[in-house]
Amino acid sequence: MAGFAEDNNFDVIVVGAGNAAFAAALAARHQGARVLVLEKASQKLRGGNTRFSGGLFRCTYQGLEDLIPLVRENDNPETVALDPYPAAAYHRDVERVTGGRADPELSAVLIDRSYETVQWMADLGIPWEFNRAVGAVTVPGSTRVKLASGAALRVKGEGVVLSSMWFRIADDAGVTVRYETHAQRLTTDQSGRISAVEVRGPEGVQVLQCRAVVLASGGFQANPEMRTAYLGPHWSLVKVRGSRFNTGEMTRAALAAGAQSYGEWSGCHATPIDADAPTYGELRLTDKTNRLSYPFSVMVNLDGERFTDEGADFNLYTYAKMGREILQQRSAVVFQIFDQRTVPLLETRYNTGTPVVADTLPTLMDRIAERYRALGFHKETALASVSAYNAAVQEGTFNPDILDSKHTTGLRPEKTNWATRLERPPFVAYPATVGITFTFGGIRINTAAEVIDYLERPIPGLFATGEMTGGFFYLNYPGGAGFMLGAVFGRIGGENAAKFAASLPR
Ligand SMILES: Cc1cc2nc3c(=O)[nH]c(=O)nc-3n(C[C@H](O)[C@H](O)[C@H](O)COP(=O)(O)OP(=O)(O)OC[C@H]3O[C@@H](n4cnc5c(N)ncnc54)[C@H](O)[C@@H]3O)c2cc1C
Structure with missing residues (x-):
């Protein structure tokens, strides 16, 4: 394939060279197109957010029998149980978490083509397994685990394997990848067709001619200037959970070429992560900085106050917006406090952090204050908050597998589930802050993955997919739908880009 590059x-x-990009590249290649993938990162740091991810894909299924042909020999179906996840349930989840704002036509394609797209990926060689990591619960009296509704499937080996497999499959198919090649502008010919991409790379600035372009370069979450401009000033200093390369310049380039902006530009996915995590994601940690066992904790901010209902719902339904709540707290730092009843429930990801530990609650608060001296922790208020919480906990049966309604009474805010007293030492506090995952706003595509302008007309030769498109997610998103949208519309966009390219005179 070297000749193509020459x-x-x-x-x-x-x-882009993430999940969305490779779905597009492969689909275009299968149509016979000569395909070039541009990756801003070096070969060592390649792969975007995809590489950092948990590899969870949200697709429809009627039952276990739909998933067995996908997981193949990678997993044992005897060990899991699940409820069907038909299109109607997926629609309900999208509607519920986005407050009914998600684009209905785009959502319908995402949902209707989800299963066949994971099947297509399985046929290409992406290995699947059952997702026991997020949201799965043990079935009482059985050795099976019940998988979370809609979140039954993930890539075996998570994002690291997903990314490396995409590169391998693309290489085998004859797709050329150029590293350290930063796309910065789109060129339009006189007819209005997108005809070239200007790049800055190892050979300087070049204009690469082409017949069609698929944009799949992610959101703008790693760009502090765009975060500040669109999400608000508080977002300027937040940590980035994933790739440092998703900085939004091709979103800007598409807007400059006439693309319609769409979706919740002031919205993003953000989750609680380790307050001591690096500023950008690191590949040695991938998604292991997440701090999502907070439903079993008591959380206090630097002023020592509880600020949210930690147990409002299972973390899968609250983690994306919990990040925003933490951002409202002073310096965006909070502490998740556990005792020896709840420590065994911590996700294993907590092992990547360094907790504050003490045998009594007053000593715990002293130690937090000492370690985070520069931030100013109000230890007396924190102790009073935890004592008030302990006194307000009502009797009931604690059950982490269900919404157990074991709650507090008389607090603001109450804890509505999993309220157990902090009484079994040693006590353990994990510092948490907000980590941004991806932004929700972007450019507008139609159901053919064509980028459309303000008159709702496709911009000839321009297609897009993945996190740089808007209109899918608002306020929140159902876990696993990010990858699914990238793959579904990548496949559609790649195929249509190749067909468009073939339709032009040679
Ligand atoms: C820690 C973490 C865990 C996650 N877990 C999940 C999960 O389990 N399930 C899920 O659905 N979603 C998950 N997500 C969200 C996830 O990131 C997306 O769903 C998915 O990776 C998005 O794919 P993408 O291809 O659109 O973007 P990315 O994978 O980020 O790819 C963007 C690519 O574009 C490149 N690029 C950027 N700008 C340019 C430019 N100007 N020129 C050339 N190249 C450029 C980047 O280097 C990168 O290769 C997670 C995210 C993070 C950070």
Whole structure:
């Protein structure tokens, strides 16, 4: 395939090298197109957020029998149980978490083509397994675990394997990848068709001619200037959970080429992460900085106050918006406090952090104050908050597998589930802050993954997919739908880009 790279003339250029980009690249290649993938990162740091991820894909299924052909020999179906997840349930979840704002036509395609797209990926060689990591619960009296509704499937080996498999599959298929090649502008010919991509790379600035472009370069979450401009000033200093390379310049380039902006530009997915985590995601940690066992904790901010109902719901339904709540707290730092009843329930990801530990609650507060001296922790108020909480806990049966309604009475805010007293030492406090995952706003595509302008007309030769598109998620998102949208619309966009390219005169 080296010859393709030499003539700088491709049918389809795909910008980005994450999940969405490779779905597009492969679909275009299968149509016979000559495909070039542009990756801003070096070969060592390649792969975008995809590589950092948990590899969870949200797709429809009627039952276990739909998933067995996908997981193949990678997993044992005897060990799991699940409820069907038909399209109607997926629609309900999207509607519920986005407050009914998600684009109905785009959502319908995402949902209707989800299962066949994971099947397509399985046929290409992506290995699947059952997702026991997030939201799965043990079935009482059985050795099976019950998988979370809609979140039954993930890539075996998570994002690291998903990413490396995409690179391998693309290489085998004859897709060329250029590293350290930062796309910065789109060129339009006189007819209005997108005809080239200007890049800055190892060979300087070049204009790469092509017949069609698929944009798949992610959100703008790693760009502090755009975060501040669109999400608000508080977001300027937050930590980024994943790739440092998703900085939004091709979103801007598409807008400059006439693309319609769409979706919740002031919205993003953000979760509680270790307050001591690095500023950008690191590949040695991938998604292991998450701090999602807070439903079993008591959380206090630097002023020593509880600020939220830690147990409002299972973490899968609250983690994306919990990040925003933490951001409202002073310096965006809080402490999740556990005792020896709840420590065994911590996700194993907590092992990547360094907790504050003490045999009494007053000593715990002293130690937090000492370690986070620069931030100013109000230890007396924190102790009073925890004492008030302990006194307000009502009797009931604690059960982490269900919404157990074991609650507090008389507090503001109450804890409505999993309220157990902090009484079994040693006590353990994990510092948490907010980590941004991806942004919700972006450019507008139609159901053919064509980028459309303000008159709702496709911009000829321009397609997009993945986190750089808007209209799918608002306020929150159902876990696993990010990958699914990238793959579904990547496949559609890649195929249509190749067809568009083939339709042009040679
Ligand atoms: C820690 C973590 C865990 C996650 N877990 C999940 C999960 O389990 N399930 C799920 O659905 N979602 C998950 N997500 C969200 C997830 O990131 C997305 O769903 C998915 O990775 C998005 O794919 P994408 O291809 O759109 O973007 P990315 O995978 O981020 O790819 C973008 C690509 O574009 C490149 N790029 C950027 N700008 C340019 C440019 N100007 N020129 C050239 N290349 C450029 C980047 O280097 C990168 O290769 C997670 C995210 C994080 C950070």
